[in-house]
Amino acid sequence: MDNDIDSIKIEIIQQKEPPMWLLHANSVQHEEMSDIVHRMHDLVHCTLRQIQTFIHKIKDSVRMFGKNVGSCAHLRTKNGKTFVKHLKMFLDEKEKELKEKFEKDITDKCRSLVVKGSILNEAIYGRELEYYAQVCLQWKSIERHFEDFKRKAFHAFIKDSKQTWKFEKYDTETDQILNQHLERLEKVFSSDPYVGIEEEQIALIPAMLLRVEIFCRCAQQGLELFKSSSTILSKINKHTVISISTATGSGKSTLLPALLAADGYGKIIVTQPRRLACNSMSDRVNKTIGKISGWAVAGARSKNDHNTHIMYLTDGLLKEYLQYNEGKIISEAANCVRGMVFFIDEVHERAVNIDLCLAFLAKLLQLDLKGKVKIILSSATMDNSVQELFQKFNNDYFALQIESTLRFPVHTSRIKINETMFDLIERLKKDCKKHEQILCFVKSNTDVTQSIDLLKQLKKIDAFPLIEFQSPIIQQKLVAEEQIFFSTTVAQTSLTFPSLKYVIDTGIINIPIYDPHTDTTVLTKIPASHSTITQRKGRLGRTQPGEYFPLYNSHVKRLDFPTPQICQTELSNIDFGLRKSSEEKDSLETFKQLLPNQLDQAIIIRAHNRLKKLGILVDGKQFTQKGKDIAQLPDFGTLELSTSVHAALNKYNCGRDVILLAAILSVLNTSTILPKLSNKYKRPEEGDYMSLLALMHDLSSQPTSINNPELADIQHYLRRALLRLKIFETYFSNTSTKSEWQKSAKISSDNWYNIAQAFLDGYWENVYISLDRLQGRNKRYGRYSVTPEEFDDCRKQTAVLDRATVISQKLHPECVFARDIICSTAIRTTSRLSFLGIIPAAWLTHEIERKVKVTATEMTKFKEEIFHSIDHHITYSTTGHEIIFKGPTGKVFDTEQHVREQLCNEYKWFLPDKESLKNNSMLRKNMPKVKRNIFMPFLWRWQNEKQVEKMNIEKESPTLLKIVATCREKDAESIVEELNSFFNWLSQCESFQNEQTDNVQPQQLNSSNSGIEQRIKRVTDANRTWADLKQAVSQGTRESRMDVIAWTLVCKFHCKLHGAFVRDRIINNRVSPSSDANPESWVNYERKSGIPVLHSKITPSTIDCHLPIQDYFDIELLLDEIHKYEDIEVKVFRQHCQYVLLFDEKALTGPFIVNLTEPHVALAQGSIDFDIDNLYVEREHPQKLRQRVDLSGPPCSSDLEEIVKKIRMYHFKVLRPIDDDRVRESLKKLKSQGYSQDGPPLTLSPSKSS
Structure with missing residues (x-):
């Protein structure tokens, strides 16, 4: 056959399946031809098998890749589905391409093997086909393209995202900045640890998709700050601590945290100075950027707070987190790829908790954090002392000033000559288009109320209050629906106005300032700082052009920044907290070096002494057993309240009662709630505490009663109180809590004596006695538990009762104790007592010392007649003109009152004297015209101001007055002196006329x-x-x-x-x-x-x-x-x-x-x-x-x-x-x-x- 090969002709009938072979040869060659045909069929089948194997292996690879992709739950989101759609498209296209190319190549290879393999039988075609297929799988494997498909899908996702979140108004600079961020993300996506197709690498994709979305949605907001975002993020990446100063309204509070999330930081904690701001900022981020934010305030938090990139907290919560969770913070930071960020916003406000957060962060930086903690300090303006603090503890500090402008222009205009604020509002209202708003800043809540009333009275225009004690829901509703507002500082940062056109600013604020030398906090009127003015002006220009009207004198001296509150606040609670969290190793004295501004040493000493007075410290350093007990209790807001709860649990069998009161008192900064209580709760004979207790008993036993329409105005307080109560109940039901406390926390006595005694354990310094019991003015109360000589500021020593109290104005209790002693520059010489309890003086057992000034005659009378009747519980001593009593407060009061009464004598005078009448004819002529009625104001004054008893003036004869008074010797001398002055004038009067x-x-x-x-x-x-x-x-x-x-x-x-x-x-x-x-x-x-x-x-x-x-x-x-x-x-x-x-x-x-x-x-x-x-x-x-x-x-x-x-x-x-x-x-x-x-x-x- 070999010799006749050329005479053999073979044809394939292509249209047949399987193909038919036609052989043209001699008959002797047919046997050989049968073998050829067999080999030909085998070659074809081998080829088909390699094609199927190739396709199967490609599909297996795609399936395994798809399995890894599909196993990632986070890719089932909208972003993930978009990415997977693009990825599948690229896979399908490549799979089809590889299949077609392999079929063609393997078919060509098969043809090349027909003669050599099937006809001449010179090659093992099966091996060659298999080898060829393996080579093709190696060089044309779809796995080699998976990484490229990921990148292409990611790139396609970016293009889709830019289209989905496109700008409302295209801006070239913003688009360039966005492209820079996205290009950087593509580079990151192409690097370790993102390279790979295993589950570990696939699991990283959703976060990258979210980062793309966040960047796109940040750009979509159209805020000026975004144009600086590349610079900002670069500086944050390079430095541990960075301060960012930018214009108010630039978006730093919402945009910057979102940019940090887009940049890959694992946990971003953002502080806000007010509860409402936490909620509103988080909502704004979630609505504009995506659901990446949560919030938490004392007693409440968002439902999604555990699975969010950004967490908005009050500065108080962050302070607690930093103070008690140092180890946890280090661990969390280590587990974050890029670490965690502490974003302290509104630093310029310098609230106490903000300064404490700064101090704890400075302390944290002293640890080896391996660059896993970033600190951002954000404010419209920044005080140098903050910068100096972090430079002292960390050289890696950078101050960044971002020049940004508001979205809309803001102009400053002056009020017209002789135009009042109310005239201005009337004029601006006429110029307002529909829905445009006017915001007026005044110094106090009282001014807010008065201004609203006057605007209505003078101009028939309605306005609405925005004050910190309102429900956040009410505030947001007012801002959304109303036009004209009066506010204090609460509207500077916490609220967003949809159509604010005008801001009117009085330039004044009220701020509590503590004087450690007099131990008095006074609500003081001061010019607002320049940074505060900037904040107020910055409310404008966010949604439309605005106009700012300063009603203040521009030449008035103002601070650049507010004085840090920690430098003018009583700090015993802070001192106690530092000792508690450090197991008594730290205190204000040791901690002060971490604060941005140095504390007055007198403040530290006062705080230390208060802890000793409350029985918490012994020898000035270590906790007493009482102090250790209180350190185990939950935070009730103040040491005095914690001390009262401790006493209720351990001594007075009223734990449940005082815990209920602590729940509501710890959320009340003002007594405005009291007049709004239903009469069924009010206990005027006992005071505010028992009234609030009746309310809390009702709410805790019948939670639905909170929906009573009568409580609508105070419902937000009550909800917070119930949340606080739940925290307290959880603590006292915990098995780790002292067993005796678990029991006593359930005991309710509803007995005012027991409850009052528990509160007196914490508030014994706040006991006041009615001064009319001590020969003083009517309707005034004197601080009785502390010797007045300890203080120079008389305002804390003399007080009036808060008008908001449930105590009837007609009822004038002998003795009260107060939670709050409010001193204000708006109140001239007295303080105001708020949250009052009426108590008999006999309930007062704290040891005190009191001094009574006397004349020489009165001292003699005391020694000869009175001292024998003094209670045996009282010790006394005398100096030249003072009697000093020591003993239990109630006994001392009774003794002082008794001694003062005994020192009073009945005096009788007949005036004018005979000599004056004899020598002065004008006096004799005028005296018959003198009537008793003209002396009534004189009598009323002595009775009201000095409690002179049985005082009377009568005509003894036409020319003689009989004056009777029961009083002290000094008062008697003054009475006679004043009357003689009258007779002196009368003796010169030529035309005396009685009023009638x-x-x-x-x-x-x-x-x-x-x-x-x-x-x-x-x-x-x-x-x-x-x-x-x-x-x-x-x-x-x-x-x-x-x-x-x-x-x-x-x-x-x-x-x-x-x-x-x-x-x-x-x-x-x-x-x-x-x-x-x-x-x-x-x-x-x-x-x-x-x-x-x-x-x-x-x-x-x-x-x-x-x-x-x-x-x-x-x-x-x-x-x-x-x-x-x-x-x-x-x-x-x-x-x-x-x-x-x-x-x-x-x-x-x-x-x-x-x-x-x-x-x-x-x-x-x-x-x-x-x-x-x-x-x-x-x-x-x-x-x-x-x-x-x-x-x-x-x-x-x-x-x-x-x-x-x-x-x-x-x-x-x-x-x-x-x-x-x-x-x-x-x-x-x-x-x-x-x-x-x-x-x-x-x-x-x-x-x-x-």
Whole structure:
């Protein structure tokens, strides 16, 4: 056959399946041909098997790859499905391509083997085909393309994401920055540990997809800060600590944490200074960027907080986390690929917890963290002290200033001249388009309420409050729906306004400032810092163009940053917490080096001493057993409250009661909840604690009662209280808690004595006694548990009860204790007691020392008569003029009260004395006219202010008064001295008139004097508004300020305004000298009396008033009323039955004086020296003048119109002989002011007086 091979012809019939072979040969070759055919079929089958094997192996590889991809649950998300779709597409395309290419190649190989293998049988074609297929699998394996497919799918996913989250308005720079981030992610995706197709590498893909989405959605927001994001992330990557200062509203609080998540950091903890901000910031991130954020505040947290990249916490929660979880933090950071980030936002606020967080972070940096912890300090502005702290403990610090602008322009405009805030709001409201909003910043919650009321009263415009004690739900609802708002600092950072157009800023804030030297915290009005002003202005320009109206003086000195609160706060709680968390190794003393600003050593000493007073420390360093016990308890907010809970559990069998109270007291910063309680809860005989306990018993036993409509306004407080209660209950039900505490925490006595005793264990320093029990003023309370000499600030020593208390205003309890002692610059000389419990003094067992000042006579009486009756529990000692009592508080109080009562004597006087009556004819003439009624204000004053008992004045005879009083020796001397002063005036009075004989009718001037009537109305119209009065003080002249004080005296205190002010201000409308005169030189002081007098040329100089005869006049109430104006300063001088008040001694507008005279003395001073001083005005006749004496008859013959005419012409008549120095001095002063005398002096006959 070999020789005849050329004669053999073989054909394949292609259309047959399997193929048919046609052989053209000699018959002898057919046998051989049969073998060829067999080999040919075998070659084909071998080829088909290799194709099937190849396809099977490709599918196996794809299937295994798909299995690894499919096993990753996180790729079943929307992002994952998009990525897998692209990956499958690339796999399918490649699988088809490889299959077709292999079939072609293996078929060609098969053809090449037909002759050599099948016909000539010179090759083992099966091996060759198998070898060829293996080579093809090796060089054309689909596995070799898997990594490329991953990258291509990732790239395709990026393109899809950019399209899905495309910009609303394209910005080239933003797109370039986004591409930089995405290109960097593609490089990361192509590097270890992402290379590979095993489950371990596949599991890393979802996080990368999310990072792409986050970057795209961050860019979509269109915020300026994104354009700096490459720089920011690069600096954060290179440095351990970085401070970022950027414009308010730039998005640093929401965008920057999201960018950190996109950059691959495993855990990002972001602090916010307020609870609402945590929730709102997290929601905003989840809505705009994706569900990557959670939040947590005390007692509440989001449901997704365990599986989020970003966690928003209050600075208080972060402080606790850092303080108690140092080991956990190190472990968590080590397990994060890029580590964890602590993002401290709003650092410029420098709250106590923010400074403590900074200190704990500085401490953390001293450990070997291997670069796994990053610290970001974010603020619109940054204080250098923060930077210096971290540079001290870590050189790897970088300060980054990002120049960014708001999305919309903001302009600053000034208020118009003589325009009030309410005028401005009215004007802006008219300019507002639909839904545009106005936000007004004022200093306090009281100002918020007053401003809303006044805006409604003056302009018929509704406004709404935004204050920190509101429910966050209510705040968000108001911001979404209403137009005009008044707020304090709460609206600076926590709220987002959808259409804020205008911000009006008074530039003032109220801040609590602690004075360690007096142990007093005072809510103080101060100018807002520049950083605070920046925050407020930064509310604008976020959703539309804005306009900022500063109502403050730009020249007022302001701090660049607020003083750190930790430097002006009482820190005993912090000291205790440091000792507790460090197992008594740390304290404020050792920890202070970690704080950005150095503490006053006096603050540290005070905190240390308070721990000792509460029985928590012994020998100044170690915990007592009581201290160790309290350290095991949950945090109840304050040491005093923790001490009270401890006492309830261990001594007074009322653990459940006090725990219920602790739950609600720990969430209440204000007593505004108390008036809103239903009457069924109120316990006015026992006070606020038992009222709150009734409420908490109801809520804890019937949780659905919280939905009662009566509780709607306070529901947010109650929900927080119930969350706190749940935490406390969990602790006391835990098996690791002391077994005796587990039992006592369930005991409810509902007995006020037991509960009060438990609270007194913590609040014993806050016990106050009604001063009227100690010969003091009515409705005032004195701090009784602490010796007053320990303090210089009297505000904490004298107090009034909070009006919000459930205690009836008619009920005047002998003794109370308070949770809060509130001192404020808005309250002049007292403090306000809040959260009150009424207790008998007998319940007070704490040991105290009290001092009672006495005269020499009283000391003798005490030693000879009184000391025998002193309780045997009391020890006493005496010094020159003091008796000192020591013992249990209740016993000391009873003893002091008893001694004071025994030192009182009954005194009787018959005045004036016979010698004075004999020698003074004027006194004898006037005495029959003196009636008892004119002394009533005098009597009321002594009774209300000194508790003088059985005081009475009666006519013994026509020329003699009988005065009776039971009082102390010093008071008796003062009473006689004051009455003798009255008789001295009476002896010089030529026209004494009892109040009841005044029949000169008020008159209205003719229409040509409308200006005078307007000025009368200015001081007598009771309907003048607070806004009008406030503006007259803050923006007015010296004369307008005098008008306000005159109005207050006439309209609020029913005084009669007479004398020079009526003459010079109301009639002549005179003003003080020009502004180039030095106002401080206007005041002189009389040598003997020390009473201030103004320079004679100052006009008007004084406001002269007669105090009302029908009412008790309380000088303290007047000073409180004046104090409300804030910008007025006043000094009080006391003469017999007369007050002299010096106003504005150092004010640029210039000082003035007010003389207030009690009725009996005012009547004794009734002589009229000059006809033009005969006028007065009063509240009952707001546009009319009255005359003190009728001058229409001879010798004066001047009616009201004539007197007014003379004043305006600067003429006057003298109505009495010029026979004493007082009249001569008055005449000289009048002439120096430009007045001319008409004719010789007249003699006004008393009989002509009405």
